[in-house]
Amino acid sequence: MADAGRHPNITLLTNSEVTSASGYVGNFEVRVVQKARFVDENTCTACGDCVKVCPVVVPDEFNQGLSSRRAIYQPFPQAVPSAYVIDIENCLGHDPIKCGKCMAECDKKSIDFDMSDQEHVFKIGTIVVATGMEVYDPSVLDEYGYTRHENVLTSMELERLINAGGPSQGEVIRMTDRKVPRSVAFIQCVGSRSLRRGNPYCSNICCMNTIKATLQLKEHYPDIEIKVFYIDIRAFGKGFEEMFRRSRGLGVRYIRGLPGAIQEDPATGDLILTAENTATNQLETHRAEMVILSVGVHPPEEMKVVQEMLTLQRHADGFYLEAHPKLEPVDSATRGIFFAGCAEGPKDIKEAVTQASAAAARAIRLMNPGKLTVEAITAEVDSHKCTICGICAKVCPYNAIEVDKRSGTPAHVNSAACAGCGTCAAECPAEAITMHHFTDRQINGQIDALLDSDPMDRILVFACNWCSYAGADFAGVSRLQYPANTRLIRTMCSGRVSQKFVWRAFEQGAPVVLVSGCHIGDCHYINANHWTEKRLKRMWKKMEKLGLRPERLQLEWISAAEGIRFQEVMDKMERLRREVTPDEVAKTQRILAAQREKEAAKAAAKAAKAVAVPEDARPSA
């Protein structure tokens, strides 16, 4: 961190908060409020004279509240910048009657109570989100008695105790008698892997953290007795298994089975743990002078603020969702925004560094050329046809469309932000949007060609490029047999499949139509397939109203790895196709033709009325 602070190309803003972010890749505008620190960081030499005179004592957050600090302080010894800061919430102020002692003591006159928060506005090209994680608070787990029993500590508290710069100068001492415990028990998976309380996921870091702590304890106190209660030890990384073995070699006992409760012996402050050793089937009672809860991690509350600011997605576990779990693990779905560290999921230092390096490289790769090549698959609005209804802007998953209903400015697509899903073009009621490379004309042409001969024998499928089309491909390379009369039309996203394409297919005599895309939550265009789902629900209702069997229009989510599922869906479509009779198709065509005429008449009447209005209005004007 000191290196980052010294680097000429890095501006480090500490004690700051991002208040807003707007724009798109290469052109983000970010507003940052830097909070006043009340000490001039350029002149402060961190001599510490001010601390000696400060009368305010508050718990030290960095030491987990195990020691205290003053109202003027450095958060921790290596903090960057190396200057003091005033905790204004607790400071008594500079009024000489009340206090102001630090001001009088400071030779450099660095302390300035007139400082105020500063707002910075930055024009930036790319953003790396590294919002980190928070540690689970085990006080809700009543059975472990954290905070009720003083000698039950968390792994974070042990970390501070065993640190040479910590509150006890590196001596691990009990809270009750300030003595070094002769026996320590660790409990794993506290707040992790639980569907009831805490988090359902494995926090990744606690097993190795415990193993490391056992080695440290054994190094400090070779005679200490250590027991680790666990469900599974997940020592999966490079060198991890060896470290686990070394810990066992030093005499650390690993007992498979979680304690059900911790009781305190009131006379000694020792803790009594009851656990079933699943290796022996025996219910055992263990005594330990100190218990360490190996707590998991979870996403911080503030992640939501950043999420809303940058329109990011979050996984069910609360951490940010990457654009692709395997191929784009550090990219967000929005171009130009990357993830580093625990913002994306719980990880240890090595993984966090790996991901941060990757995120930096991904950002450099975008910025270095100075210009950006975008896919030609983008949407374009014909401003003459646009009725300024705002639907396109509402459905765009990337906020790439600007439309101002109030001032009557027609919609405009920002092609750098547009990813090309085509949902806007499918939803536009005025047909004002052209989806380049997947235009209405192209898709209509494909529908007409595929249903040109023997339409009764065809299964028409709209498949999205990323999942369903790839799923069909996978079925093919896996040599799976599926009906040969399947005809696929590829779109980038199922969101592109407009109602009119489906109606056209039915009008051309298609017995059945399938719309398929990525599973909900896996959409390659953030959430565009939600609009597909909504659209099809509307269509099924309309089909019922018109007297058509809704079963003839199917919606299925098929991923790129689900070749077998593609085969099954196609077999189902073939069964559905066989149920459709030529009479039913003929009837459908009649109904749809009548419907088309009705709509055309309605549109004509509306157009005539629109023309008529100014004429009526003239005499009164």
Added chain:
Amino acid sequence: MLLNDCDPGFKHQVAAEPGGQGIKACFACAACTARCPVAGHVEGYDPRRLIRLVLLGRREEVLASPLIWLCSTCYSCQEVCPQQVSFTEVLTAIKNIAARAGYGPPATEAVIDQLAAHGRLLEVGEFENQRRTDLGLPEVAEAPAHFQKVLGVEPAGGKS
């Protein structure tokens, strides 16, 4: 015990019984056993082991075991279970299966017989009714029909 003697369908049967849904989620952390007040007092009573036996399909061993009737239904196991197995309810499901298969505990069976025969836990005969009349209380008639219906036993008083 051979693998052939195990009934792989047993866990599905338990899972299909109301309350038994959570059985398959157990990852054997043993928090239930560690928290169980009965396990601390009764040798061999071990919720985790019972779940394992069900998952392994050791049907007879589970249903015939006297241990399954010892749960105090304090729900401590459910409180600490990270996998939402809901062992108290799972055990209720197992007990229902056991009772249907004729493995009910002898004391409960006796109570059932008594209820089916007399409609109450204490037999009311001529002597009792005489005492009631002396005390100015109305006579009581035995009405076992309702209980026979609820318990699904033959009106003769025997088990179905």
